[in-house]
Amino acid sequence: MQHDYPTPAHGTRVVVSPAKVVLGSGAITELGDYVELYGRKALVVATQQIFDIHGDRVLETLQESGIETAVYTDVRPDPTISNIEDAYELWRMEDCDVIVTLGGGSSIDTGKAVGVLANNSGSIRDFAVDKAGYEGVPNPTPPLIAVNTTAGTGSEATRSIVVTDDEASTKFLIVSQNVVPDVAIEDPELTLSLPQSHTAFTGIDALTHAIEAFVSVKSYSVSDDYARAAIRRIADSFPKAWANGDDVEARTEMMIGQLQAGQAFTNSSVALVHGMARPLGAQLHIPHGLANALILPYVMEFSAMAAPEKYAEIARLFDVASETDADRVAAKKASDAVLELCTDVNLSSYLDEFGEVPDRETYLDIVPKMAQDAVESGSPDNNPRKPTKAEIEDLFVTIYDDALAPDSTRRTSGSS
Template sequence: MQPRYPTPEHGTRIVVSPSKIALGTGAVTEVGDYADLYGNKALVIATQQIFDIHGQEILETLRDSGIEAVTYTDVRPDPTITNIEEAYELWRTEDCDVIVTLGGGSSIDTGKAVGVLATNPGSIREFGVDRAGYEGVPNPTPPLVAVNTTAGTGSEATRSIVVTDDETSTKFLIVSQNVVPDVAIEDPELTRSLPQSHTAFTGIDALTHAIEAFVSVKSYAVPDDYARAAIERIADSFPKAWANGDDIEARTEMMIGQLQAGQAFTNSSVALVHGMARPLGAQLHIPHGLANALILPYVMEFSAMAAPEKYAEIARLLDAADETTPDRVAAKKASEAVLELCTSVNLSSYLGEFGEVPDRETYLDIVPKMSSDAIDSGSPDNNPRKPTESEIEDVFIRIYDDALAPDSPRRTSETV
């Protein structure tokens, strides 16, 4: 069984979290008040789509607090080095002193990365964990107020940044306590604007964060409790929020659940699912949450033998087993329950619109590179069952045959 408390080989644990979390309907009206604590001129970072919906409200609350604002709205899903460099140039030339992000993980990660460049010399690529290691950002970033409009990424509570290298079609990860936002604004009313597809993507992303944090070899008591609460909360509220986007109670519960999941994985880690999801998303242009959904059940099935107690508890939290079920039997039910949840919200069926799935032969050609990239990310090292590169290749192939191919069982069994 994995350690529930800091052990001698791990030493003291540092539990990271935003300095302040404003949670509840109406929290967005406090953005200006928080920005005013830190500076006078804000760089507001968002996608154009999200800015068109919520941007004026943000600018008004900043203006009411006497904060000037400069906007960068060219963030793309899965933000790129180009996005980050462009936004940083605006920060520098406009002499801003506080960052306000509006959106989900893409906008928040762009804001964090701008902060890295603002206080640390070098290009953003140099801070990736594959080059600089974990905690590879030496200097704290400028103040950042993260206004969250999704219920999935948890980026407003984490020390992680995911960046797409547009030249190589790969993603890399930056991890440092120095990039955790100062303020997280969690207003569930903002998530009403999420389309059903993105409610699905972000919801399963949050569940993946919680499950991976819970089974990680780096898990311990504090993130374990965040993860337990998140798994139970998300399992109940996710289908409700997907089925009825105006269910504000379900939206609120999802926002809390994804926040807990974010706090879980930033204090523990993600593992094999995320290691595989980054290259799959980069190669097939699949949204991160959807990539997680495609991979999660198979990695859970692969990993359960190495941590049956943990996976059995996940099954019980998902109502797929009870205390009378032996752990090894219950552990196998965990992956089945997650697959059933993914099917209930039609996740694979979104591939027709969100993703570029090649024919099988072309896919097989890129499997070795995706597997190598997964290993290089470091995330598989945190998995309870340590995979070989060959085993990762096998899982990628199974995912294609079972979930990616147009005639695969998961895609043909789901309809939007």
């Protein structure tokens, strides 16, 4: 077996992970015990929708442990700079000392960003990768406890924050080991209330994390192990959790799978799919997972030739290729397996409800800007086949014709 270890010649690697993961049905009831270890007054950060569902249970467990609370519930599905500034203002005014996020990536990222402002000077934009570089947050956040309600972004395990700059219609990234949460509460029962559409979006996001981490030029033995485990679990459990939201076993598998996918990409990287998904999502106002689902199969097809052994292994993890298939043969089956999975969970059909798809001419006008944003994000540099800007533009056009146009193949061939 070939090993790919960090070596003195190539530099060491930092493996990050939340310090503690509390996993299992009922984990939410232990939240107060963990918050108590870190502080006396918690800023609880959530969307109003999630707080309405789970807020009482969170406040109850905090109260039982004698923790005071201030609650910020204005987080938007794609958190904005003003969300972060408002939540930070509440943190400061209320003199809190521990951050508790309730929700998926949006709440967790808002909480991380509040933590950045709490212990560092500057505005949140100053810490973005394009300004401050990687590891651009000098001081660690205050104690941060993430109660995850999706499966998911894996943000509770990562060193990244995605922020929407709504004035510029773009998203920017902050990446630092100083923003990794201290505790992740992973209670699959909290995901039972997820609507089917969100099960689809968050599930494909997790799968994209695992696949991108696995094929990234930054991947290595440790991140590969997380990625393999995540791909296997998600391939098996995603359709089950989507078809029957009350299937606690499938929900548990998805929660573990998305955690491992988060651990995979934060210790490797995401790549071209995420580079393209951020501008596509921002321009079309579609959920992040849906943007990934629209892009992933085409980028896999585009990239497979550059890392056939990796794509072949993905096909084998999906059980659509065997050990006896040559890598180049097996690799070609990986994108088809993902496309089939997207069809099984009816992903393209959600564009009717969630998308604002422009006509082809208007879309073609924004393709150069989206491609430019993708290039500038740096994520395409991690792709096994590094694309030119023109190739990214071509991919965006293919995606429109094949998956976005109302009469496209993918939009007219749902599973139901």
